[in-house]
Structure formats: structure tokens, C-alpha cells
Amino acid sequence: MRPQVEYLYRLAWRFTGSVADAEDLVQDVLLKLYPRTRQLVDIERLRPWLARVLYREYVDLVRQRARSPIADLAADAEGEDNPLDTLPAIKDGPEEHAERSGLRERILCALDRLNPEQRAVVTMHDVEGYSLEELETILETPLGTLKSRLHRARRRLRALLSVEPFSAGERVNG
């Protein structure tokens, strides 16, 4: 079970971008699955199956947060009209910026700005390498929806990674 737990953790971290959330998601999945351990042996392709269970937990977490006192924050963060985009800007050129920051860190931050569904499809497809057809089952979403979701996610990532982290306003010093 240990390699599967590590796999679940990796996916959970990719979904959430947070160590604490990843640990909680994995723990919740294990609590649900442990009584069904024998049943897991008969599952032909275990990892996609586990990914689907994990994704359901992730969706539950997102819904739980939407009901929380910080709902406004969560809702704002998920939309394409992220309030962050109206906050501080920096006026250095892209080349100077690229020298200062690691591409990996910038990608992780850009992923943080996708909504949960976009983040899930882009990480499962573009990072983990699942096909859209496989994701139809794992994410329980029709192919057409997945394609348009992936398209919007990539478009937003490209936009976020081609400009500065803060896209409006004026930096005055520092």
C-alpha cells in the first residue's frame, strides 16, 4: 500500500499545492479505503481508480471551503477575474524577471491561480500524463468539457507565465 500512498500524496499535492491539504486529503482517502482493502486487489488498474477516489475527496474539500466563512476569498481565487490581478505590479521586463525566478516556482504559483477544476485537468493531463479519455473516467467529466477546460487552463497559464505575477497597479519602490 505504501507506493500507492505516495502516489496519492503526489496527486493530492498537485491538486492543492499545499502540504497540509495534501496530507489531509490522503488521510481521508485512506480512512475510506482501508475497510475495503481486499476489494482493491481485484481492481485491474488501481492508480486511475485511486485517482478518482482522491479527486472526489478534493471536490468535497473545495465545496466545504465554498461554504466556509472565507467563501468570498475562495470564490474569488477560483475565477479568471482574480482580485490578485488588480493588485501590485512590477515593471521589470520579462528577461530580468526570468533571471530572478525559477521557472518551476513560477509554474507552481501560476497553477495556484487556476480554479480547482482547471488545475485538476491540467495537472492530470499535462503533468501526470493521463489522456483525456482516461480523465473522462477519473474526473467523471465528459470529454468535450475536459477539452474546453484544458484549453482555458492552458491559456491562463500561458498568460500568467508571460507577464509579471501582479498584472496591474504600479510598483513605487523596492
Place this chain on the structure above:
Amino acid sequence: MECRDLTPQLDDCLDGRLDAAARRSIQEHLERCPDCRRRHQHAVALQAALRTLPAPTPRQGFVDQALSRATGAAAGAVRTLRRGALGMALAASLVLGVAVGVFLVTRPAPVPTVALMLERPETVRLMFNSAKPLQAATLSLALPENVELVGYGDRRELSWQTDLREGGNLLQLPLVARGTAKDELVARLSHGGTSKTFRLKFEVDNAGKSGM
């Protein structure tokens, strides 16, 4: 093929979902259009970077702990009270109250602490609540040693001029710890001669270093 035709086909092109004729058409266009060629190269580079995006391994002891809890729960043991996901969201999402002209006066509160893993970016969210729109407020950040705002290298002090809209204004700070952070992050929002200061402490865990 025109430039505007590339956008809807770019993803299918990246995913190898185009037939030979469509691929050839795109290729011909890219050879004669530097803008689209750059856009295509950017997209290809991003795909390549995503393919190799590392993920951390679980912190030491987590897998044993999680399995142990799962087996304990299955055996009917009382489920250990864990750090709730919602609780963490609240811990990482801190709210600042801002009134128009005069910032809200609040009782001195304990400085909240955010956990960071070494060398692993985490986004800390600050919510500025404003009763009315504020034009040209100044937001200043002073970062403690060993904590960086992603993309800004080792700059310790940054400030911006920005407008706040009515209601919640979310500021996401992608932070990464490069070492132990002894001092606090200080965020100061100033407008019309008044200011509100917000402080944040960090606990840096070394366990993440081997995972990336």
C-alpha cells in the same frame, strides 16, 4: 492559414490530435510568422516544463502515520483529531479589515504563524476588506531573512500603489522559505495618512528539502 486560426488549434497541435494536413498548414504558418512562432515555442516550452514538474515526497513518517490512523479507525479506535483542511485554509488565509480613510482599530492580536516547507513555494492569502473603494493605497511588504516572494529573488522590501475595491481584495503571496525565518513578515497598507500594519510569523520545516 491566418494568425487567428492558430489559437483554436494550438492545443490539439500540442497534443498530437491534428491530421497531417492541419499540421503542415500550421508548420507553414509558423515558418513565416515570427509572432505565432514565438507563441508556439512558449506553449511547447510550458508543456515540457509541466511534464517534468516535480512533486515533493511525503514528509518523513507521514505514510506510516496515515496508514496507522486508517487501520486504527478501521479497528474502531477513536479517530485522532487532525489538523482540519478547513482550519489550514483559515490559517493561511488571513483577513485584514480596512475602513475608508481610517483603518479599523483592532485589539492587539497574537501574530499568526504560517508553516512553510523549505524550498517549497506556498501561497499565503491575505484578504483586505474595504468598506468602500480606495484609490491609490500603498501596500508595503517587508520580508524576513530567508523568506522570498517568488519571482523577486532576495528583495526584502517591496511596495506598490494599488486600488482597493469595495469588499474583499485578495492578495496571494507566493512565498518560499530558503532557511529558518526568525523575523516576521510585515505588510503595511497606507492610505490618506493612516496605515494598518499586519504581521506574520513563519515556521520553516526542513523536511521538504529532499522532496523537490
